[in-house]
Amino acid sequence: MEDPRWLSPQEQRAWRAHLAAHRLLFYQLDRDLQGSGLSLNDYEILVNLSESPEHRMRMSELADATIQSRSRLSHQISRMEAAGLVVRENCEDDRRGTFAVLTGRGWEIIQKVAPDHVVSVRRHFIDLLTPEQIALLDEIYTPVVNHLQSVRSPR
């Protein structure tokens, strides 16, 4: 077997900077949300539901949108159901499964929390970058996202 093409020092730095930036950012945004009682995962689920018609999504679509396994999402939705943020609904006419639906309380909370969350995203990420860098991120990540979605195996 040939030697693997190890990462060059520059590639290594970029890769580690990407990992570290994401982890630190996730940690900080999650921490900034603590006062609201939501985790960053909760927040993203509420955002996805709040942007969907009738504030509802199939569990399978929600798992795809938030990039997590069905089983992990299911545990998460159970916790959010217990907190009164969402409910599960089965559609009798439709065998394709269960929906997650935003409750009135979930809708109230996402509207209350969103302004603080955007301050936090700006402070710890967006406002640290120039407009050119922001445009570049989009350009850099779009092919990565497309590639990864195409190789992602069906659940």
Added chain:
Amino acid sequence: MEDPRWLSPQEQRAWRAHLAAHRLLFYQLDRDLQGSGLSLNDYEILVNLSESPEHRMRMSELADATIQSRSRLSHQISRMEAAGLVVRENCEDDRRGTFAVLTGRGWEIIQKVAPDHVVSVRRHFIDLLTPEQIALLDEIYTPVVNHLQSVRSPR
């Protein structure tokens, strides 16, 4: 209270592309490691230990290096200890706590898995980018990482 400065469409796209790229990448790299019995978190802990003098690190340093809480790391190390990859050692002369130490088996495994992991990092990320984009990522994320490390509260 003033209206929050909501993200512009461009900022929103960049932010979401960053999140999606990271999540999909994490999912894929974790999946590619499955055959080896390691998770991506296990892998990073093994890499950190293998690059440290005498293959050992204080738990507190390892938590900082891998950007996770002490308690989460502690659970993770217990699982890895059960798998024979690392051991915990207490240093009697040093009250600053416990070390995690790579075992011979952990060292063997990281050497065996690393070549496949680098193929996976190249295939799903590095080789999708131009050298200019790679240099830019480093430039874009370094101030973000520095900022986030400076605001990160001490444990």
